[in-house]
Amino acid sequence: MSAVEAVPQGPGAGPKASPSAGGTGAAGGTGGVWGAGGARGARPGRLVREARAVRVLWHREMVRLLRTKVQIVMGLVTPVMFLLVMGTGLESMGTTAGDAFEQFRSFLFPGVLVMATQAPALAVGLSVVMDRQSGMLRQAMVAPVHRVSLLLGLSLGGATCGAVYGGLVLAISGTVGIAYHPLLLVALLEVALIALLFTAGGMLAAVTIQRIQTFQVLMGLALMPLMFLSGAMFSPSGLPRWLGIVVHLNPLTYAVDAVRRTLPGELDMGGYAGPPQIAGWTPPVAVEVCFVTVLAVLMLVAAARRFARRG
Numbered sequence: 001m002s003a004v005e006a007v008p009q010g011p012g013a014g015p016k017a018s019p020s021a022g023g024t025g026a027a028g029g030t031g032g033v034w035g036a037g038g039a040r041g042a043r044p045g046r047l048v049r050e051a052r053a054v055r056v057l058w059h060r061e062m063v064r065l066l067r068t069k070v071q072i073v074m075g076l077v078t079p080v081m082f083l084l085v086m087g088t089g090l091e092s093m094g095t096t097a098g099d100a101f102e103q104f105r106s107f108l109f110p111g112v113l114v115m116a117t118q119a120p121a122l123a124v125g126l127s128v129v130m131d132r133q134s135g136m137l138r139q140a141m142v143a144p145v146h147r148v149s150l151l152l153g154l155s156l157g158g159a160t161c162g163a164v165y166g167g168l169v170l171a172i173s174g175t176v177g178i179a180y181h182p183l184l185l186v187a188l189l190e191v192a193l194i195a196l197l198f199t200a201g202g203m204l205a206a207v208t209i210q211r212i213q214t215f216q217v218l219m220g221l222a223l224m225p226l227m228f229l230s231g232a233m234f235s236p237s238g239l240p241r242w243l244g245i246v247v248h249l250n251p252l253t254y255a256v257d258a259v260r261r262t263l264p265g266e267l268d269m270g271g272y273a274g275p276p277q278i279a280g281w282t283p284p285v286a287v288e289v290c291f292v293t294v295l296a297v298l299m300l301v302a303a304a305r306r307f308a309r310r311g
Helices: 046-066 069-091 104-134 136-141 147-170 183-206 212-228 241-249 251-262 285-310
Strands: none
Touching (some): 069 147, 104 147, 104 183, 104 251, 147 285, 183 251, 251 285
16 A cells, blocks of 8 residues: 555545545545545535545554554564664673673663664655655645645654554563553653654655665665664763764754653663763753654654645
C-alpha cells in the first residue's frame, strides 16, 4: 500500500471513483483510501475534511504496520543485538575495569530505544519518494485538502509506528535492570516525540529528493553518525574538546539524554553517566523535550512549504 493513497475527496474534486477502482477504504468509505471517508451527499466543512484526511492517512499507516509482523520482528533485531550482546559484553568488563561498565546495559538502553524508532519512522518518507516516482503523488494534489494535512497524517502515522517499536523495546527493560515503573509511560511519550522528529526529517528529505536511491543513501549516511554522536554509546561529558562540540551540536544528544534521565533507577557508572552541559549548565528534561518538539515542528513546516511549491 503506497504512502499517498488516502485523502478524502470533497464535492467537486473530480469524477467519482468507480467501485472497482478502490474497494473499501481504511476509514470505512469506498473508492480506495484517497476516496475513503466521503459521506454520501454530505458537504463537510473545511476543518472536518482536514481532520478526516489526517485520520485516514494515520489509519493507513497503522494498517500497514499490522500487516508486516515479520518486518516488526526484523526491525527489532539490531537494537536488541546492541543491547543484549554488545551491552552484556561491555558490562561484563565491569569486574575488571571498575564501576564504569557495571551498568552499561542500562546506560545503553535509551540509545537502543531511539535506534528502534528510526526505521519505521523513516519508512514513511521513503514511501513518499516511491509515490512520486510512480505518479501517485500527483493524485494527492487534486484532493481538496491542505498539503499540510497530508504531511501531518503521514508524520503522525510514522511517529506512532516508531512509538510501537519503542514500546516493544521498553517491554524488555527489566532484563537490563530497569524497573517496571509508571515512568516508563513518560519515556514512551518521549520516544513518540523522537519518532516524530525522525519522521519529520524523513518527510523533509522526501519532498526534496527525487530518486529513491539518493534518499536511501542520504538516510544511511546521516543516521549512523547522528546515533554514534548522540551520547547513546558513551557519555557526552568528559570527551575531548572537538568531539564534545560535535556531540553537543547533535539534536539527538538531548533526545537520548531526556529518555535516559526519565527512566526509573539510579544510573551512576562511577560518575561516567553525566548529562550534556552547555557552558556549565545542564538542560532540564523539560527543556530537552521542548527542544525536540520544536525542531520536529519546524521540520514539518519546512517540508509542508517545500511540498506546496514542488509537490
